[in-house]
Amino acid sequence: xxxxxxxxxxxxxxxxxxxxxxxxxxxxxxxxxxxxxxxxxxxxxxxxxxxxxxxxxxxxxxxxxxxxxxxxxxxxxxxxxxxxxxxxxxxxxxxxxxxxxxxxxxxxxxxxxxxxxxxxxxxxxxxxxxxxxxxxxxxxxxxxxxxxxxxxxxxxxxxxxxxxxxxxxxxxxxxxxxxxxxxxxxxxxxxxxxxxxxxxxxxxxxxxxxxxxxxxxxxxxxxxxxxxxxxxxxxxxxxxxxxxxxxxx
Amino acid sequence: xxxxxxxxxxxxxxxxxxxxxxxxxxxxxxxxxxxxxxxxxxxxxxxxxxxxxxxxxxxxxxxxxxxxxxxxxxxxxxxxxxxxxxxxxxxxxxxxxxxxxxxxxxxxxxxxxxxxxxxxxxxxxxxxxxxxxxxxxxxxxxxxxxxxxxxxxxxxxxxxxxxxxxxxxxxxxxxxxxxxxxxxxxxxxxxxxxxxxxxxxxxxxxxxxxxxxxxxxxxxxxxxxxxx
Numbered sequence: 001x002x003x004x005x006x007x008x009x010x011x012x013x014x015x016x017x018x019x020x021x022x023x024x025x026x027x028x029x030x031x032x033x034x035x036x037x038x039x040x041x042x043x044x045x046x047x048x049x050x051x052x053x054x055x056x057x058x059x060x061x062x063x064x065x066x067x068x069x070x071x072x073x074x075x076x077x078x079x080x081x082x083x084x085x086x087x088x089x090x091x092x093x094x095x096x097x098x099x100x101x102x103x104x105x106x107x108x109x110x111x112x113x114x115x116x117x118x119x120x121x122x123x124x125x126x127x128x129x130x131x132x133x134x135x136x137x138x139x140x141x142x143x144x145x146x147x148x149x150x151x152x153x154x155x156x157x158x159x160x161x162x163x164x165x166x167x168x169x170x171x172x173x174x175x176x177x178x179x180x181x182x183x184x185x186x187x188x189x190x191x192x193x194x195x196x197x198x199x200x201x202x203x204x205x206x207x208x209x210x211x212x213x214x215x216x217x218x219x220x221x222x223x224x225x226x227x228x229x230x231x232x233x234x235x236x237x238x239x240x241x242x243x244x245x246x247x248x249x
Numbered sequence: 250x251x252x253x254x255x256x257x258x259x260x261x262x263x264x265x266x267x268x269x270x271x272x273x274x275x276x277x278x279x280x281x282x283x284x285x286x287x288x289x290x291x292x293x294x295x296x297x298x299x300x301x302x303x304x305x306x307x308x309x310x311x312x313x314x315x316x317x318x319x320x321x322x323x324x325x326x327x328x329x330x331x332x333x334x335x336x337x338x339x340x341x342x343x344x345x346x347x348x349x350x351x352x353x354x355x356x357x358x359x360x361x362x363x364x365x366x367x368x369x370x371x372x373x374x375x376x377x378x379x380x381x382x383x384x385x386x387x388x389x390x391x392x393x394x395x396x397x398x399x400x401x402x403x404x405x406x407x408x409x410x411x412x413x414x415x416x417x418x419x420x421x422x423x424x425x426x427x428x429x430x431x432x433x434x435x436x437x438x439x440x441x442x443x444x445x446x447x448x449x450x451x452x453x454x455x456x457x458x459x460x461x462x463x464x465x466x467x468x469x470x471x472x473x474x475x476x477x
Contacts, residue, residue: 034357042345045395106339109307114358115331121358249308 031116032124039128049097053133054140057090061144072149079148080158080209087137087162088169088198092191094133095173098125099181099244108181109248118241126174126237134166150209157212157222161205164225171232172197178243201228256318257282258332258419258450259304264313266299273299274472277313283418283448286441286462288455291472297454298338298423300472304452305335305421317419331360334417338424340408344397348388348407351396352379355411378414386410387433402428412440420444422453438462 043049064082065075102108102125111121141162142155150158176194180186208221257280264277273296281287289297302308304315306322306329315322317329342351356379383392386406396404405428412420420441426434438461441451445466459467 031358034354038343038346038350038354041350042343045345101343104339105343106337106341107343109335109337109339110341110355110358112307113305113330113333113335115327115360116358117327 028116028120031114031120032127035111035121035124036128039125040131043128043132049094050132050136053090053094054136056093057086057137058140058144060086060089062147065147076149076151076213079145079150080154080206080213082148083141083145083150083158084161084165084202084205084209087141087166088195088202090137091133091166091169091173092194092198094129095177095190095194096187098129098174098177100177103181103248108244112245112248118244119237122174122178122240122244123237126170126240129174130167130170134162134170137166138162151213153215154209154212157209157218160222161208161225164222164229165201165205168201168225168228168232169198171229171236175236175239175243178240178247180247181244182247201225204228255282257316258318259452260316260319261304262314262316264300264303264315265311266296266303267311268296268299279470281419281450281452283450284445285450285468286445286459286466287450287452287468287470288459289452289470289472290454290456295472297472300470301335301421301423301452301454302337305333306330307335307337332417333419333421334359334411334415335421336408336411336423336425338427340404342396342404342407344395347393347395348383348399348403349379349392351407352383352410355408356414359411359417382410382413383407385413385436400428402430402433405429406433409437412437412444418449420449420451420453422451424454424456426455426457435461442466 061082064078068074068078099108102111112118114121138159141158145155145158173194176190176197179193180190183189204221204224208218208225211218211221260278260280262278265275266273266277277300279287289300291297299308303310306315306326317325317332322329341355343354346354380389380392383389386409388403388406388410391399391403396407399407405425409425409429425437429437434457438459441453441459442462444451
């Protein structure tokens with residue numbers, strides 16, 4: 001939601017002083033919606049993109065009770081960590097597809113050469129990525145939390161941290177993907193680049209959920225995740241745009 | 250024929266390009282005026298694609314400047330890109346989308362709705378136009394086929410269909426004839442001639458001779474790695 005609000009805000013700025021027709025044609029919102037719609041269409045026709053990360057998420061989480069044992073107390077103690085680590089890895093798994101196919105078939109070049117500023121197009125792609133991978137994780141997380149006997153008080157905290165945190169994963173991950181997209185086997189490098197950036201989100205998210213389980217206020221941790229979210233929302237698209245320019249050079 | 254007095258659409262000043270520690274070209278200067286059809290020639294690996302990418306602003310030259318109407322392209326990127334149509338080796342066509350969706354996206358991405366914004370409002374007219382452009386590249390009947398189900402040549406044709414709509418004066422085309430049949434090549438050549446007559450310019454690389462274009466009209470740039 002916040003992402004959308006942001007994009008609408010940006011459309012207010014006129015781009016081209018010359019003629020109003022051009023402004024209409026080149027409105028940020030139109031460009032944003034255009035790329036968003038395209039990426040969602042492609043994802044719907046290529047369902048692997050949606051199912052793979054989700055399946056991975058579910059499998060990891062269901063394996064833990066099997067490996068550790070069914071004691072409710074142990075599971076509920078480690079539940080926040082498991083859910084968040086799984087979400088993080090599921091996102092990492094899906095990142096590669098964010099720009100790879102566009103790079104391989106030349107669409108990325110065409111986006112760079114379009115008169116629209118690249119950060120708008122990139123932001124749309126990242127938003128689409130979040131809708132495809134982040135949102136399904138959030139929707140299924142409460143169900144998996146039941147499996148892990150997550151403390152009742154923690155559900156709201158779990159959802160809130162995921163809601164604020166998964167976009168951060170998509171945004172920061174996009175920077176890493178953009179940097180490695182030109183490299184043939186960039187997978188390992190991508191993990192090395194991106195995982196350290198994910199650690200703050202992981203720490204504050206799990207800490208918020210743990211605090212909530214104790215019945216204490218966790219707004220401090222949430223505020224930090226929100227800060228990470230807005231920070232990456234405003235800066236990442238520019239970094240990604242610049243990185244793509246370097247990668248295609 | 251070129252009019253030397255007019256402002257060049259694109260001019261390059263002393264371009265130097267180095268790839269993999271090899272000097273591809275050095276001190277390459279050229280002026281491209283409205284009405285020019287420029288064919289870049291040279292053996293494989295001689296830097297044709299590199300030159301086109303530098304002219305389109307996708308790559309940075311090792312040294313030298315590219316100007317658009319006497320302004321550095323980095324200074325007037327937005328304006329330059331509105332005046333540019335670049336088609337690379339890779340067609341920029343998504344296999345998961347139909348021919349029609351691909352063309353529509355490409356047109357909208359480049360903000361090129363001709364005859365001004367009225368077209369945007371009348372969606373039906375837009376639709377007819379899209380179909381008409383696909384018909385021009387012999388893809389009628391394939392509008393709703395996924396691009397991944399089409400042949401290599403048809404794939405290429407989807408990308409090329411943009412040319413029929415384009416108002417951009419500068420066309421930079423890297424191997425546009427790859428996988429295109431003889432008839433298709435002939436109609437593209439006719440399109441290039443028409444574009445040049447309307448005051449546009451075409452810069453292309455191809456290993457074929459351009460048959461139906463008057464040889465006097467073609468300017469040739471030959472890149473030859475050996476003498477560099």
